[in-house]
Amino acid sequence: MGKIYIIDVTNRDGVQTAKLGLSKLEKTLVNLYLNQMGVFQSEFGFPTTHHESHYLAANLELARMGVLQPLRLEGWMRAVTEDVEMCFQLVPDIRHLNLSISTSDQMIAGKFLGKKNQQDIIGMMVDALEAARAHGAETVGVNAEDGSRTSLKFLLEFGQAAREHGATRMRYCDTLGYDSPFTIYETAKALAENVGLPIEVHCHGDLGMAVANSIAGAKGIIDGGQDAYINTTVNGIGERAGNADLVAVLLAVTKSKGFESGQYQLGNEMDMSKSWQIGKFASYAFGVPIPMNQPGVGANAFAHASGIHADGVLKDPDNYELYGFEELGRGEPELVETGREICTGRYGGISGFRHVMNEIKGDEAVHFRDAEEAERVLELVRYANVLAQKPLVEDELLFIARYPDIARELLTMTPLDY
Numbered sequence: 160m161g162k163i164y165i166i167d168v169t170n171r172d173g174v175q176t177a178k179l180g181l182s183k184l185e186k187t188l189v190n191l192y193l194n195q196m197g198v199f200q201s202e203f204g205f206p207t208t209h210h211e212s213h214y215l216a217a218n219l220e221l222a223r224m225g226v227l228q229p230l231r232l233e234g235w236m237r238a239v240t241e242d243v244e245m246c247f248q249l250v251p252d253i254r255h256l257n258l259s260i261s262t263s264d265q266m267i268a269g270k271f272l273g274k275k276n277q278q279d280i281i282g283m284m285v286d287a288l289e290a291a292r293a294h295g296a297e298t299v300g301v302n303a304e305d306g307s308r309t310s311l312k313f314l315l316e317f318g319q320a321a322r323e324h325g326a327t328r329m330r331y332c333d334t335l336g337y338d339s340p341f342t343i344y345e346t347a348k349a350l351a352e353n354v355g356l357p358i359e360v361h362c363h364g365d366l367g368m369a370v371a372n373s374i375a376g377a378k379g380i381i382d383g384g385q386d387a388y389i390n391t392t393v394n395g396i397g398e399r400a401g402n403a404d405l406v407a408v409l410l411a412v413t414k415s416k417g418f419e420s421g422q423y424q425l426g427n428e429m430d431m432s433k434s435w436q437i438g439k440f441a442s443y444a445f446g447v448p449i450p451m452n453q454p455g456v457g458a459n460a461f462a463h464a465s466g467i468h469a470d471g472v473l474k475d476p477d478n479y480e481l482y483g484f485e486e487l488g489r490g491e492p493e494l495v496e497t498g499r500e501i502c503t504g505r506y507g508g509i510s511g512f513r514h515v516m517n518e519i520k521g522d523e524a525v526h527f528r529d530a531e532e533a534e535r536v537l538e539l540v541r542y543a544n545v546l547a548q549k550p551l552v553e554d555e556l557l558f559i560a561r562y563p564d565i566a567r568e569l570l571t572m573t574p575l576d577y
């Protein structure tokens with residue numbers, strides 16, 4: 160039986176969302192949390208975008224150091240040869256790519272304005288794929304953008320050409336959230352049966368079905384005899400109505416009727432107890448509150464008020480809860496300072512900074528060797544605060560103190576000189 164793996168695209172689809180974004184340090188923290196959860200792969204950014212170069216290189220360095228392991232870091236770009244060439248010029252150490260091109264008649268006609276036909280699309284994809292492999296890419300996923308509005312016949316032709324030219328996976332994109340669980344099941348199964356590659360499903364929530372479509376697609380892929388890769392984002396943040404939410408997908412795969420029995424299983428163990436932490440961090444970093452009724456991590460996900468429910472859950476939580484809050488890392492009290500507060504940041508000095516770092520307790524506590532080291536870390540903290548424009552969280556401060564050289568690279572921003 161095939162297995163289910165998670166490819167999180169928060170650092171690509173999430174950050175390209177209108178009105179939202181993350182600093183490079185925040186993107187790095189997302190990768191660290193994804194790694195701690197056991198997510199298979201992070202689509203960690205845009206290798207052809209100049210301001211991503213330092214961030215991408217720094218995260219590849221973290222992978223080499225063993226800090227971001229075993230998470231696989233993969234970059235997204237258009238399936239055109241120029242993008243692949245630019246990618247390896249700007250980020251020579253990158254080894255995992257996803258190449259994306261539109262496959263629907265709507266987009267081929269509507270974007271290329273009559274200059275391309277289906278065979279041109281396959282030709283562009285194959286050229287880009289071969290360029291990626293020639294540059295030493297270890298894995299290359301090929302994405303059919305707007306796959307749900309593409310004929311199955313052309314999707315199969317596209318997927319088979321990708322396989323013949325050495326693609327590792329094919330991504331079926333429900334770019335506009337047009338599928339339902341019934342249609343995506345059939346399409347994904349047909350792709351798995353006939354393309355001969357593991358298949359990814361990339362689902363959007365325009366009709367409120369991103370998570371349902373993701374697990375229906377995964378079921379189709381496994382029934383079709385391949386491994387299934389589900390694309391997620393933290394808190395479902397993504398273009399328009401968003402993507403399939405990471406925590407909700409994990410809950411659906413492990414707890415829902417028919418999936419919990421073990422026939423459709425995750426391919427690697429995942430630590431769900433990080434769910435609360437990553438959801439809270441992404442909410443803070445994006446500046447987007449978690450809806451109170453969000454699965455698992457919403458404020459009301461384990462709240463009971465009505466007499467019958469409260470009485471029932473007090474007698475036995477299984478009466479009204481499908482899973483326990485502890486499993487998601489919830490339940491620890493959160494301390495909020497209500498008295499004097501010392502903050503550190505872009506205009507901060509050494510004594511305030513030392514105070515803030517001294518407040519971090521336990522194994523995490525930071526002890527600077529000397530005043531010079533503390534001053535050096537503070538300087539990086541100032542820059543990180545300038546880029547984030549909000550107070551850094553404890554994990555960001557700790558990251559900078561632990562990996563000052565990596566932090567410096569993440570904070571380096573030099574616009575091109577024309």
Ligand SMILES: [Zn+2]
Pocket residue numbers: 172334361363397398402
């Ligand atoms: Zn998308």
